[in-house]
Amino acid sequence: MRDATVIAGMALVTFLPRVVPLLILTGMKMPKAAGRWLSLIAPAILSSLLLPELLIVRSAAGDELSLSNIHLFAAIPSFAVAWKTKSLFGTVAAGIAATAFLRFLGLE
Amino acid sequence: MTPSRVFRGVKMAAPIMLGYAPIGAAYGLLAQQAGLSVWFALCLSLFVYAGAAQFMAVSLLSNGAGIAVIIGTTFVVNFRHVLMSAALSPFMRLWKKWQLAFFGGMITDESFAIHSRNFTLNGADPQEAIALNIAAYLTWAASGMAGFHMGALIDRPEAWGFDFALPAMFIGLLLPACRTAPAAIAALTGGIASVTLHLTGAGDWAAFIGAITGATAACLRQDP
Numbered sequence: 001m002r003d004a005t006v007i008a009g010m011a012l013v014t015f016l017p018r019v020v021p022l023l024i025l026t027g028m029k030m031p032k033a034a035g036r037w038l039s040l041i042a043p044a045i046l047s048s049l050l051l052p053e054l055l056i057v058r059s060a061a062g063d064e065l066s067l068s069n070i071h072l073f074a075a076i077p078s079f080a081v082a083w084k085t086k087s088l089f090g091t092v093a094a095g096i097a098a099t100a101f102l103r104f105l106g107l108e
Numbered sequence: 109m110t111p112s113r114v115f116r117g118v119k120m121a122a123p124i125m126l127g128y129a130p131i132g133a134a135y136g137l138l139a140q141q142a143g144l145s146v147w148f149a150l151c152l153s154l155f156v157y158a159g160a161a162q163f164m165a166v167s168l169l170s171n172g173a174g175i176a177v178i179i180g181t182t183f184v185v186n187f188r189h190v191l192m193s194a195a196l197s198p199f200m201r202l203w204k205k206w207q208l209a210f211f212g213g214m215i216t217d218e219s220f221a222i223h224s225r226n227f228t229l230n231g232a233d234p235q236e237a238i239a240l241n242i243a244a245y246l247t248w249a250a251s252g253m254a255g256f257h258m259g260a261l262i263d264r265p266e267a268w269g270f271d272f273a274l275p276a277m278f279i280g281l282l283l284p285a286c287r288t289a290p291a292a293i294a295a296l297t298g299g300i301a302s303v304t305l306h307l308t309g310a311g312d313w314a315a316f317i318g319a320i321t322g323a324t325a326a327c328l329r330q331d332p
Contacts, residue, residue: 002175003148009179010165011155017183017190019212025197026208037327041195042224043282043291044298044322045188048315049217050278051299056306063306071275078276079283088280092123095276100269 070107074098110235117239120226123280124218124240125247127273128159132248133262135162136255142170149256153249157214161185181312188316192220199227207234214241217315218274221281290326298322 030038054075057066066072078095081087132153139149144166152162161182168178192215200208211234219241223232286292302318305311 003145003151006165006169006175006178007148007151007155009175010152010161010182013179013183014156014158014161014186014189015213017187018193018215019209021190021193022197022200022208022212023205025194026201026203030198033327035198037323038195038198040290040294040323040326041191041319042221043285043295044326045191045195045217045315045319046221046278046282046285047295047299048302048318048322050275050282051303052306052311052314053275053278055303056311062309063311065303065307071272074269074272075275075279078272078279082280082283086284088123088277091280092126092273092276095272095279096126096269098269099272100267103267103269 070099070102073102073107113233113235114239117236117241118243120222120236121219121240121243121247123273123277124222124244126270127218127277128244128247129251130266130268130270131159131274132251133255133259135159135166136252136257137259138163138255139166139252140256140259142166144169146253146256150249150253153252156182157245157248158182158186158216159248184312188217188319189215189220191316191319192217192224196220196223196227196232199232203232203234207238211238211241214238214245216244218277219244221278225281225284290329293329294322294326296322297325 052063054069054072055065055067056063057069058064074095077098078091081094082091085091135153136149139152140146152165156162156165164181164185165178168181193212196215200211203211222240223237226237282295286295298318298321301321302314305314305317310317
């Protein structure tokens with residue numbers, strides 16, 4: 001019973017934020033300014049999700065800023081490949097290869 | 109159903125699948141080690157389908173947290189999807205309601221990142237987009253089960269570098285998304301705000317507040 005309640009509750013509070021805006025906004029005429037703001041959400045949220053992956057490490061004391069971690073180093077060739085080739089697959093392959101190589105060298 | 113469109117969607121999901129497989133397996137292993145039942149672990153993947161919230165739920169459950177805390181934290185951690193759902197909506201005006209609900213229920217950070225690029229370039233095709241979501245969803249659920257049953261057999265999965273598949277995908281999608289000056293400002297401001305929030309202990313809200321800060325800053329700068 002407790003398990004079912006946890007699952008149903010988590011499912012509901014996750015489902016609603018995913019679906020309600022789509023159902024409401026697709027039927028509405030949107031002011032121009034709101035449309036422009038929404039078009040800027042994509043770059044803003046991509047970078048809000050990415051930067052902590054590169055600059056934050058978790059420790060017992062909480063989240064800490066780190067300028068020398070394996071993800072930040074692996075990001076450099078990934079950015080270079082993304083910039084040069086514009087290939088998503090190439091960027092992902094470069095990122096994985098760089099991370100594996102740095103771990104092979106003994107970095108963490 | 110048009111096989112070529114479905115196939116295109118699955119193909120676009122490939123980098124997500126590559127990234128979800130090891131994280132899903134790690135989730136399954138953690139759930140097994142925390143003593144959760146296989147059904148509970150699977151139901152979280154099938155009905156919640158949100159990586160960060162699932163990891164958090166496993167750790168809260170094994171620490172004996174109450175139901176309200178678990179559900180409340182899930183709400184906070186997953187509230188960022190409101191912005192993704194809203195940001196995709198202008199492309200989806202011709203979709204049927206059930207398609208919107210079915211698609212929306214499977215929005216994740218990663219599927220949003222791909223859809224947002226693809227909708228801008230090619231428009232929003234329901235079959236393609238839903239096929240992408242289902243491919244990612246099934247990968248997540250299946251890898252969770254694989255990790256639950258066989259995770260302990262894999263020695264140091266991170267040695268292969270797959271933990272960087274999703275950050276690399278975000279790099280590959282962020283650069284083309286920053287082609288205009290306002291977009292670049294939104295990304296820079298949003299990213300800095302998000303990192304700052306993590307450092308001040310508000311990491312659960314970081315993506316949501318970071319994205320709002322970035323988009324608003326870029327709009328204000330555009331027309332002061």
